Amino acid sequence: MKIARIETFLVPPRWLFVRVETDAGVVGWGEATCEGRSETVRTAVDQLAELLIGQDPLRIEDHWQVMTKGSFYRGGPILGSAVAGLDQALWDIAGRHFGAPVHQLLGGPVRERIRVYGWVGGDEPDEVAEAIAAQVEAGLTAVKMNASGRMSANGSAAELDGVVRRVAAAREVLGPERDVAVDFHGRFTLATARRAASLLADLHPFFLEEPVVPENSHLIGRIAESTAIPIATGERLYSRQEFLPVLQAGIAVAQPDLSHAGGITEVRKIAALAETFDVQLAPHCPLGPIALAACLQVGFATPNHLIQEQSIGIHYNRGADVLDYVVDTRPLAFVDGSIERLTGPGLGIEVDEAAVRDADRRGHAWRGPIWRHDDGSFAEW
Structure with missing residues (x-):
């Protein structure tokens, strides 16, 4: 062959x-x-x-x-x-x-289902409660949200209060039984991230994601040491070598993206390295059905897998959604906040090739937004 x-x-x-x-x-x-x-x-x-x-x-x-x-x-x-x-x-x-299924080739399953979470925004605080309620209605037991929209370099009292109000609104909807992860999205400076973490502790976030930009990964240990909240990072790290310093610095959750960090082959190795630091794997995946299926295959064969991000219905998905490109949506259905073990061969889903070829004729030119501070300088999105 x-x-x-x-x-x-x-x-x-x-x-x-x-x-x-x-x-x-x-x-x-x-x-x-x-x-x-x-x-x-x-x-x-x-x-x-x-x-x-x-x-x-x-x-x-x-x-x-x-x-x-x-x-x-x-x-x-x-x-x-x-x-x-x-x-x-x-x-x-x-x-x-x-x-x-791929997970069988990776050594066989270590679990029968994988807990998943959905993304609910957070840039606009008024939308948080309603978006979370919709995810709970869909059967999820965990969500992730942005801590803020645009954040100034030294976070004002009003901005930090907004962070707390967003997460408090989420906690009120979720109650103590469900989880909310909070994504700083690299928008915060080290000092502001530390202040925000101290204010959020009583709301018990599942984890705080990307508290500093990946270029400043050498600083992440100072945040990990200053809070009991688990620190997560990794969507913009692409190899075991790039993960090693943040693992040594004390993160609790590693978040490689299987569509950025070398695929199944490399993420399996990142997971094994993370396990030696008592760090859990929670792959980043605000993407399509193939990426999600690849993540799940790794998760079913990885002992230190924690939870899986998925983007069904995410606000980025305008014009198409995750389930639009698969022949059978049942393998990716939520059951009590989880996805059951995929049993089909390969990645475990069947891609709708006709739909993909038709969509490619339309294509896309998606770009992330460019944000600026009030003084006109560049702001992290």
Whole structure:
């Protein structure tokens, strides 16, 4: 069996799908989305395809090594996302070839269901309670929200009060039995993040995510040491080497993105490294159905997996949603706030190829917003 063709599909709302076809007729799908840069990743996938066409698709580890190290210049979100999409597709092919779900190839299941959470905004505080109520109605037992909208460099009393009011509103709807994770989204300085964490402690956040931008990961230990709230980070870290310093600094939750951090192959290794630091895995995934399925496959085979993000109904999904590109939505259904173990071969979902090809004709040009402070300077989104 040899790899015969590799295609990419830029589909709404903001995703990039990868299709790998073999000469034996086995097809695998991956997701190489890099939000706001997917067109660039598409070019990277085309370049990496030169390394794969004509090769045995089952040599996944060797392909990962060559794709990530075959050029003198390595790393980063563009290459990482391109590798991730292809890696997911190769694992999908392997599972279909052997007639088993990917998690079976990774050593077999360690759990029968994976708890999931939904994203509920938070940029606008008035929307929080209603959005959370809708997620609870959908059967979820955990949500994640932004701590704030635009945040000034030294967080004012009013801004910090707004952070507390948002999370308090969430806690009131959720009660003590359900969880709310709070995403600082890299919008806070170190000092402001520490102040906010102290004010939120009594509301018991599930975790505080990305309290500083990843460029300042060397500072994250100072936040971890100053609060009992679990600290999470990792959606903008792309390798074991980039995760090692934050693990050493004392984070509690690692959040690699399977569409950015080298796919299933690398995230499995990140999870194993995290386990040696008593750190839980909660993969980042505000993306499409293929990325979600890949995350779930890793989660079913990973002992230190905590919870899974998913984006069904997220506000980014304008023009299409996660379930629009799968033939059968039942494998991704919520059951008591969880998704039951996927039993189909490969990634465990069937991609609606006709819908994907049709959507690619429309394409997308999604971009993240550019925010500015009142004085006109750039503000972190």
